[in-house]
Amino acid sequence: MKEKEIEIFRKLNGQLEGLYDEMSALSKKTPTDAINKFKLKFVNQLLLEINALLNDEYKPFTEFIKFEEDDLPTNSDVVLMLSQYLNCMEKLRDDNIALDDEGDWCWVINKKMSDIQTSPPKKI
Amino acid sequence: MLIRPRLNDAYNLPFTQEEVDFAIPFLDEDLPLSVDPFLLWKSPSQQDNALNTLVTNSFNHLGRLFLQGKEKVAIDMLIKASECYEVGLGDSRKRRGRPIGVNTAKSIFALYKDIPQINKAGFVHFEEIQLFVDNISKDRISDITCSFIKSHLIDYTIFQSKKLGIPRVKIKDVTVYDYKTNVFLKEDVDLPCNPDDGQPVILVPRRWLRYTPWINYDDYYAKYFIGKAALDNIKVSTRIELLDYNRHNYDIVQAYTGIKELKRQDCKNDPLFEPIPILSANKKFLTIKKLPTGKTGNADRAYEDNICQLMASLLYPQLDFAAVQSRTESGVLIRDLVFYNNNSHSFLKDIYDRFNCRQIVFELKNVKTIEREHINQLNRYLNDQFGNFGIIVTRNPIPNNIFQNTIDLWSGQRKCIIILSDIELALMCQLYKSKQRISLDVIKKKFVEFERACPG
Numbered sequence: 001m002k003e004k005e006i007e008i009f010r011k012l013n014g015q016l017e018g019l020y021d022e023m024s025a026l027s028k029k030t031p032t033d034a035i036n037k038f039k040l041k042f043v044n045q046l047l048l049e050i051n052a053l054l055n056d057e058y059k060p061f062t063e064f065i066k067f068e069e070d071d072l073p074t075n076s077d078v079v080l081m082l083s084q085y086l087n088c089m090e091k092l093r094d095d096n097i098a099l100d101d102e103g104d105w106c107w108v109i110n111k112k113m114s115d116i117q118t119s120p121p122k123k124i
Numbered sequence: 125m126l127i128r129p130r131l132n133d134a135y136n137l138p139f140t141q142e143e144v145d146f147a148i149p150f151l152d153e154d155l156p157l158s159v160d161p162f163l164l165w166k167s168p169s170q171q172d173n174a175l176n177t178l179v180t181n182s183f184n185h186l187g188r189l190f191l192q193g194k195e196k197v198a199i200d201m202l203i204k205a206s207e208c209y210e211v212g213l214g215d216s217r218k219r220r221g222r223p224i225g226v227n228t229a230k231s232i233f234a235l236y237k238d239i240p241q242i243n244k245a246g247f248v249h250f251e252e253i254q255l256f257v258d259n260i261s262k263d264r265i266s267d268i269t270c271s272f273i274k275s276h277l278i279d280y281t282i283f284q285s286k287k288l289g290i291p292r293v294k295i296k297d298v299t300v301y302d303y304k305t306n307v308f309l310k311e312d313v314d315l316p317c318n319p320d321d322g323q324p325v326i327l328v329p330r331r332w333l334r335y336t337p338w339i340n341y342d343d344y345y346a347k348y349f350i351g352k353a354a355l356d357n358i359k360v361s362t363r364i365e366l367l368d369y370n371r372h373n374y375d376i377v378q379a380y381t382g383i384k385e386l387k388r389q390d391c392k393n394d395p396l397f398e399p400i401p402i403l404s405a406n407k408k409f410l411t412i413k414k415l416p417t418g419k420t421g422n423a424d425r426a427y428e429d430n431i432c433q434l435m436a437s438l439l440y441p442q443l444d445f446a447a448v449q450s451r452t453e454s455g456v457l458i459r460d461l462v463f464y465n466n467n468s469h470s471f472l473k474d475i476y477d478r479f480n481c482r483q484i485v486f487e488l489k490n491v492k493t494i495e496r497e498h499i500n501q502l503n504r505y506l507n508d509q510f511g512n513f514g515i516i517v518t519r520n521p522i523p524n525n526i527f528q529n530t531i532d533l534w535s536g537q538r539k540c541i542i543i544l545s546d547i548e549l550a551l552m553c554q555l556y557k558s559k560q561r562i563s564l565d566v567i568k569k570k571f572v573e574f575e576r577a578c579p580g
Contacts, residue, residue: 035560
């Protein structure tokens with residue numbers, strides 16, 4: 001990965017985790033309720049940006065790009081897909097981090113160890 | 125041919141009842157509402173108050189004419205004022221009521237002679253005549269009110285027509301009351317009209333409309349007089365006797381009117397359609413779910429009744445409910461729900477443009493499985509009256525071969541038949557409750573699924 005991509009990853013991953021938490025809470029309350037258009041717009045916007053980062057190699061499903069508004073996706077549908085995306089983001093991170101000499105987890109940029117620290121892999 | 129066509133349907137104007145300030149009139153029948161002069165009296169608008177004063181003064185002027193010996197003039201004018209067919213309000217099935225007769229007019233004017241308070245000061249609320257004279261219905265009060273303020277209503281109609289693009293034509297000899305000279309004049313005015321018969325149409329603000337006037341005989345009798353009679357030991361056994369009693373005891377009517385004035389904050393205009401509450405919608409859906417398929421214990425009838433009430437609310441305000449219609453096909457009674465399509469949503473505009481769908485028909489089928497014949501029945505019906513779009517509401521999801529049947533129908537005849545089951549109904553109810561999306565989106569979803577399955 002490039003340094004710019006790591007920056008994008010950190011931003012998008014934070015947003016994805018936040019959205020997942022919000023949608024999970026909503027889904028626990030009303031799993032079969034349709035998500036409203038306002039929320040769906042931002043979910044889709046985030047998914048499109050993440051798709052660009054993950055490429056076909058890491059995308060959870062090759063056929064899925066974003067939710068169709070006309071299909072009336074439910075809260076639980078959205079949570080299901082967001083969790084898949086979270087896992088794939090973690091897989092991407094896992095493949096691009098390593099332990100440095102001091103025992104800290106750092107990003108690998110262009111196959112070289114960087115000094116950008118990150119958390120240990122979650123071992124999904 | 126449209127079912128219960130309204131003014132905007134006749135001219136393909138894209139607005140719904142919710143979006144406009146006036147009650148959209150039917151072209152072939154009356155709207156079952158009436159103008160309540162009490163709403164004008166209690167309105168915070170000075171204009172409405174002034175119009176109520178105009179009506180009361182004009183009515184009392186006729187009373188004075190009668191007392192001055194100009195009986196024929198007064199009677200002729202009251203008869204003229206007693207029917208205002210252009211507004212299309214009341215119970216008539218043909219938008220044409222009948223004016224009052226000479227005897228009824230005389231009975232009304234007799235009040236100015238018989239009741240000292242009226243003789244001296246006239247009426248404050250002329251709708252009190254319902255409590256003294258037989259055969260004065262709520263429509264009569266409404267018509268008299270509209271006749272006296274018709275000039276204002278014509279201006280209002282012209283303003284709304286310009287705003288919404290409703291075509292107008294020159295109508296000759298429209299009877300209009302002139303407040304300055306207190307006579308009815310004939311005027312030529314530009315008004316919308318029924319394109320079929322050329323009859324003029326006058327629009328009325330929704331805020332003046334109620335199903336029954338605030339002051340009315342039934343309310344007086346049930347909520348005031350019975351209690352009063354028990355307390356004072358008044359013996360009255362028939363309606364005529366009560367009307368006669370009222371004429372001789374005006375103070376009792378005055379007391380009733382006083383109470384109604386004090387309760388004026390409770391007097392509200394009636395909405396033309398009121399969606400059922402969420403709780404009722406859920407109850408209706410649960411009732412539907414428990415019903416067996418078929419006709420056991422009149423389940424089909426209960427299914428149709430519940431669906432009818434539910435759908436009208438679920439699809440409001442995007443679709444205005446038009447009518448429940450029954451027809452017989454191959455010896456079987458079929459009930460349909462018909463909605464107006466006034467392009468109030470992009471999906472509705474789409475089906476309007478592509479399928480010439482000016483009214484949407486929902487055919488109700490409380491059967492276990494939809495069969496080819498059911499599809500063919502709706503298809504034949506679409507041919508006759510509606511565009512090329514229809515909906516079947518049934519209990520269970522359809523088998524693949526029936527879905528393919530609808531696709532084939534599209535391929536061959538470019539007709540679209542969407543089928544909703546209890547599953548879609550549940551989703552519609554859920555959306556009605558959560559308000560996250562509109563229930564119409566469920567129909568759109570089924571339409572999109574249908575389109576995706578269509579070849580090409």
